[in-house]
Amino acid sequence: MKNLGAMMKQAQEMQTRMQEMQAQMEALEIDGGSGGGLISVTVTGKGEVRRLSIDPSLIVPEDREVLEDLIVAAINDAKNKADEKMREETQKLMGGIQLPPGMKLPF
Numbered sequence: 001m002k003n004l005g006a007m008m009k010q011a012q013e014m015q016t017r018m019q020e021m022q023a024q025m026e027a028l029e030i031d032g033g034s035g036g037g038l039i040s041v042t043v044t045g046k047g048e049v050r051r052l053s054i055d056p057s058l059i060v061p062e063d064r065e066v067l068e069d070l071i072v073a074a075i076n077d078a079k080n081k082a083d084e085k086m087r088e089e090t091q092k093l094m095g096g097i098q099l100p101p102g103m104k105l106p107f
Contacts, residue, residue: 014093017093018093021089021090021093022046024045024089025044025045025046025082025085025086025089026044026045026046027044027045028044028045028082028085029042029043029044029045029050030042030043030044030045030078030081030082030085031078031081032074032075032076032077032078032079032080032081033074033077033078034070034071034073034074034077035055035058035070035073035074037055038054038055038057038058038070039052039053039054039055039058039067039070039071039073039074040052040053040074041053041071041074041075041077041078042078043075043078043079043081043082044082045082045085045086046082047079047082047083049075049078052071052074054067054071058070
């Protein structure tokens with residue numbers, strides 16, 4: 001039973017560290033962009049969009065669809081960077097323990 005108690009304590013410590021990491025990721029801001037820097041987006045580590053910047057040269061009513069595509073690309077770029085940062089931080093937290101394929105943290 002001594003090992004079970006130690007395992008439970010480790011699980012609680014891991015849960016606490018995971019909660020701390022999630023709070024840090026939520027506060028983290030990550031930039032993404034598209035169009036050679038003409039569109040920039042800032043997202044949190046959780047993927048929430050905080051800021052969007054559009055170069056005035058892109059605001060041409062006839063090119064609305066191009067602008068929309070660039071905005072989507074910039075958001076996806078920032079979101080992908082945020083997801084990668086979350087994976088890196090999770091791997092650090094897990095101490096190199098590999099999760100089964102398809103399993104993602106946080107749950």
